[in-house]
Amino acid sequence: SYFSSLAVTMASESTANPTPAPHDFYSDHPTSSCNLIIGDKTLKVSSELLGMHSHFFRSLFFKANTKKEEEMNEGTPNLIRTEIKDVRLDNVKVEEVIELLNIIYPSDAPITDDNVKFIIELADKYLFNVVLHECEQFLKNGSKLSKEDRLVIADKYHLCDLVDIIVKDLSKSEISGLISLKLSERTTKAMVKHLTSS
Template identity: 30%
Template sequence: MENKSETLRLFQSTPSKETTEVEEDASETQTSIGTWPPTVGSDMEFIVNCAFDGSSLGNKSFQYLWRNTIKWQFEFYKNSHNVGLRIHCNRRNKSRLWKCHVSIHRQILCPTPFRPPVDYKNYTFDADHPTEEFPNIASTLVLSEFAFHVIVKSVSGIPLKPTIDFSKPMENVLDACLLIEGKKVYVGKSHLAMFSPFFRSLFFSEFLERSLEEIPITGEDVKHEEFIQFLSFLYPFNASIDSSNVDFLLKYSDRFDVPFLMEKCEKWLISREEEEDKAHLMLLAERFHLSTLQNHCLMSLKTSDEIQKLSKSKDYVELSDSSKTALFNRMLEIMNEMSNTEAREREKDEESTYSEDSEPQRLKSSVWRARWLGVGNGGISDFSDEEEEEEENDEVIVVD
């Protein structure tokens, strides 16, 4: 079984022994070392390599990691001239309905390589006993490095995320083998065919590839690790789209014809529109024919300055003439909207200059407007200064 490992490096001072539960929660966010999927099989397995200088270690230090839905906490503490370790499993869960059975093997790597026989000890974590303690794992006087090999044998009362190892066949489940960058990737024919017309044709049409035991997926743009992530969205892994994978997920969704994932990526990009470079979003919309995303980008541009800023982006030069025309038309719309708004404001200002009891003045203004618009003579009239003076001298008769 393949192992996953992570190194915890503790060279900085850490919270004192009097750290409260609230402070530990805050530390949890700051010192989290990340998450990764567990290895496949009935067991979950991982190796934690710990390296630190005991002299700089504070009274207490927490390191956190997640395995599937189980939260592990590694608490290092000073004990005279030695360093101790407490391993906490799911300790915030006070329910008495969960249990986690594990085997743990410890190996010292530095300063003196000590390789005892592979001897795993079994432990059971639950609400009554969520912690196992190893009081003297290293000295505070020297640089120390050691490894803990943890195998989760069984779990009850904690719902685990489903996991699949695409590197191994699974009878009646993973029944087709793809070759990507020379590496075997096992997939389910019927499952992929349900989401992708491309795979439906590949596996169930009369193509030559249908009869091959190993079907090569060619192209420099298809990477093994990216393809595995792509598959995780086609299986119920609750995988999440983020800025690190959205570009290649769009690429694979387009190449392998997976409409639902394409739509999911488009919605994620729209939700992040305020934080992403609009020129890059316009480029993605153009490449993958995402009309909703392009329309959202265009309508989110409210000023000509925003469009000018977009035009200075490095991705703008890669846009097609069609997309640039759409941006130009949007700028014209913005300018027309501004012009209409200014005209309405001027009209309101003019109307506000006339008082309610100045009816003769309003009538005079109406006459002037009618002449300017050419009412009665079929065209726009030009007024000379003399005509304006004569009009001002005209007596306006008000009929009660």
Template identity: 35%
Template sequence: RVEVLADPGMFAAPNNRSDVVLKIGEKKLHVSKELLSIHSPVFEAMFFGEFAEKDKEEVEIKDVVYEEFVDLLKVIYPGHSPFTISNVSHVLKLSDRFQMKGVIEHCVIYLQNMTKFNIMKKLLLAEQYNLQKLKVGALFYLTKDFRTIVSTPSNDGYKKLSNATKAMMCDRIMHLV
């Protein structure tokens, strides 16, 4: 598990931009329905569709880690925080859950350009969230230095890959031979 250092900052108290409170566990975040809805059809349906949450001032969000959700908010709000090695995985997970396509695209771009991010972890994220562009890029890099990467003891990620991805990897290696 990656350490999350998110400070709720501007979300900790009501402000002139907040019109709903999201309750995550015992903690509360003051956010804008409009801004969340711009980024997410899930929030758009929740706040402006025919759901019970539409008229509530406080909405409970379940199965979410508070600090991870704060990181997601910091990415989508104006004056946003950048992606980091520490937050990109959980921001990707939450943006997938809330169908935030724009955020997902930015996660992919970040991961494609991040050379220090574990290549097997990139491949696993690509597979988990069906990110073909990231998968192709990771496979290209991976197959260039296949022996070193797969033989590294800390790279047990290969065992977690689907057979389809392993087959793509083998095809890529065959094209290089």
């Protein structure tokens, strides 16, 4: 299938170089099969890799195989490629999309305090669920962002476990300072409950 053969190709590329350089999305690559057009820039990417990581791109580039069950054999893929080759992305910055792509490509770029806010926004917008989870894990375990910044991000993207962890770690004075923020009802209730129970 598209996805399994691509995974093998990408895995062999990543093991050949333990610290791969960022991918060059402006040049053709053997796995490039479509273009992301952002303003006047064109990024050459793998529709298969995007489809593996994003429900948004999977629905653009692949459709269900409509062959009848008796017409399908063991090697028949469940999904078949659509004719879409070019996708225009509006209201995004090309540099930020490249950082997101480098997280899912073999370059395996890290999520950092410098990029987590726009990476999580793009991951949410284009339904990169694994990247959303990686952002949540980073905000739980590796981020040096303030509690307020992490709480605002967690609230905005409905990361309920992270909200609960941060709220439990807040002092009364921190909660008093945060109550005025425009947070969701769930997060505000969690802060009030923590404030009144401690």
